[in-house]
Structures are given as C-alpha cells and as structure tokens.
Amino acid sequence: KAGVTQTPRYLIKTRGQQVTLSCSPISGHRSVSWYQQTPGQGLQFLFEYFSETQRNKGNFPGRFSGRQFSNSRSEMNVSTLELGDSALYLCASSLEVAGALNTGELFFGEGSRLTVL
Amino acid sequence: GENVEQHPSTLSVQEGDSAVIKCTYSDSASNYFPWYKQELGKRPQLIIDIRSNVGEKKDQRIAVTLNKTAKHFSLHITETQPEDSAVYFCAPTGNQFYFGTGTSLTVIP
Numbered sequence: 001k002a003g004v005t006q007t008p009r010y011l012i013k014t015r016g017q018q019v020t021l022s023c024s025p026i027s028g029h030r031s032v033s034w035y036q037q038t039p040g041q042g043l044q045f046l047f048e049y050f051s052e053t054q055r056n057k058g059n060f061p062g063r064f065s066g067r068q069f070s071n072s073r074s075e076m077n078v079s080t081l082e083l084g085d086s087a088l089y090l091c092a093s094s095l096e097v098a099g100a101l102n103t104g105e106l107f108f109g110e111g112s113r114l115t116v117l
Numbered sequence: 118g119e120n121v122e123q124h125p126s127t128l129s130v131q132e133g134d135s136a137v138i139k140c141t142y143s144d145s146a147s148n149y150f151p152w153y154k155q156e157l158g159k160r161p162q163l164i165i166d167i168r169s170n171v172g173e174k175k176d177q178r179i180a181v182t183l184n185k186t187a188k189h190f191s192l193h194i195t196e197t198q199p200e201d202s203a204v205y206f207c208a209p210t211g212n213q214f215y216f217g218t219g220t221s222l223t224v225i226p
Contacts, residue, residue, distance in 0.1 A: 033214050043161070043206060043216040056213040090160065092214075099212040103149045106214065108160040 001026060004093050006109035014117050018079040021112045025072050025093030031055075032074040033098075033106065034066060037088040046089075049074050050097040078114075086116045119144040123207050123217030130197050131225050138220045140207030141189040147211040150183055150190045155219075156203045164205075165192070197224045 005024040013019050025032050033056075034046040045058040049068035066076040072093075078085055092106035120143040130136050138152075151166035167174045167181045167190065174181050178197075183190040190209070194201055202224045207217040 035216070042218040045214055045216065048214060098210055098214050099146070101148070103210050105151065105163045105166065106153075106161075106208070108162070110160050 004091060004107050004109035006089075006091055006112050008112060009110065010113045010115075012115045012117060013081050015081055015083060017081050018077060019081060019114060020075055020077045021089055021091075021114075023074045023076075023091035023093075023109060025074070025091075026107055029093035029095055029107070030072055031094045031097045032068055032072065033092050033094075034074070034076050035090045035092070036060075037090055037111070038086075043090070046076065048098060055097055055099075081116045083116050086114060088113050119147070119209065119211065119213065119215040121207065121209060121215050121217045123220055125220060126218065127221045127223075129223045129225060132197060132199060134197055136192075136194045136197055136201070136222055136224075138192045138205055138207070138222075139189060140191065140209065140217050142209040142215070143188065144209065144211040144215075145188075147188075147209040149210040150181065151208050151210070152181060152192045153206045153208060153216075154203045155206065161206060194222075197222075199224050199226050 007022045031050045033048040035043045048056045052068045063079045068074045088111045090111045092108045122141045148169040153161040154164045155161040165181045178195045180193040204219045
C-alpha cells in the first residue's frame with residue numbers, strides 16, 4: 001500500500017507570494033491533518049479535514065487555508081507569504097477523525113519544505 | 118483547547134541506561150495516547166500507543182504508562198541504544214490532534 005505522498009518536496013517563494021501544497025493520503029484513509037514544523041517549535045497543528053469538511057483548526061492566521069477533495073486528497077494554501085512561514089509542512093492521514101472512538105495512528109508524509117525569501 | 122507539556126526537552130543517557138519522557142495534558146476528552154519518534158531528516162512514526170481503558174503497554178524495550186486521573190502518560194525506553202537517538206513527541210488525542218513540543222534524546226555510546 002502506498003504511503004502518504006506530499007508534493008512538492010521543496011519550494012522557494014518570496015514574501016507576498018502564495019503557495020499551494022498537496023497531500024495524497026493512504027488509500028482508504030478519510031482524515032487528513034496538516035502540521036507546521038519549525039526548529040524548536042515541534043509540530044504545530046494547522047487543520048484537519050474529514051469527508052471534505054474542515055473538522056478542526058489550529059491557532060494560525062486566516063492566510064492558512066485548506067480543502068479536501070472527494071478522493072480524500074487535500075491541499076493547503078498559504079497566501080501573502082511571510083518570512084516566518086518558512087518551515088517543513090507535514091500532512092498525516094488516518095482512518096478516522098480525531099474524537100472518534102477508534103481514533104488511531106497518524107501516518108505522515110515526508111513533508112514539503114518551504115523557504116520564503 | 119488542549120494544553121500539552123512534555124518533559125524533559127532534551128535528554129542524554131549512556132547506552133544501556135533507561136530513558137523516561139513524561140507528557141501532561143489537560144483535555145479530559147483525550148482517549149488515545151500515542152508516542153511518535155522522528156529521526157533526523159525523517160517523518161514522525163508511531164512507536165507505541167495506549168488507549169484510555171489501559172494503564173500500561175509494553176513492546177520489547179519500549180513501554181507507555183497512562184494515569185488518566187492525573188492526566189499524564191510516560192514513555193519508557195530500557196537498554197537504550199544509539200539508534201534510539203531521535204526526537205520523541207507525545208500526542209494526546211481527544212477531539213483534535215495535539216502534539217507535545219518534543220524531547221530530543223541522545224544515547225551516548
């Protein structure tokens with residue numbers, strides 16, 4: 001079974017631009033969640049999508065948005081990029097949404113490393 | 118929202134010694150308690166998990182203990198080896214996925 005796939009793996013943008021990152025979950029997984037990882041900050045939760053609906057959102061500004069398609073693939077978008085948005089963006093898929101009785105393991109992609117100049 | 122604290126933030130042990138990492142949380146709705154390991158340059162991966170109806174779970178050199186009353190759970194690694202060197206994250210899960218700030222473990226040969 002193929003793992004979680006994220007594209008692109010690396011990208012460089014300049015301040016003010018926008019970026020779209022893509023995540024294809026493991027087949028059969030309906031939940032996709034996104035995280036920002038920076039040195040010393042751990043994994044900061046961005047949002048979770050389940051059945052094309054945003055179920056939870058972390059404490060990030062409205063410049064960060066996302067969506068999920070009917071095939072469970074998800075995209076996240078960051079508009080008006082700032083230098084502080086430079087980070088590794090990880091997505092993870094799981095069978096069930098957070099809060100379900102059988103919530104389980106998160107399977108992570110390799111991440112998209114964004115550099116904002 | 119959930120308040121997750123993980124201690125210590127860094128930990129160095131001699132090879133063969135034990136390591137313990139503690140995670141405290143605040144959300145009473147948390148019912149799933151996993152630990153993830155992230156090696157340098159790699160993705161986080163689950164190493165052990167426990168559900169709220171169980172107090173302890175062991176898998177070879179790794180164990181997790183849960184105290185739901187006190188709202189904390191701990192990762193125990195015995196007979197540490199250099200390949201255990203990594204960053205470890207707790208992720209108490211209730212209605213949202215939360216992660217601790219991570220513990221950087223270094224095992225000194």
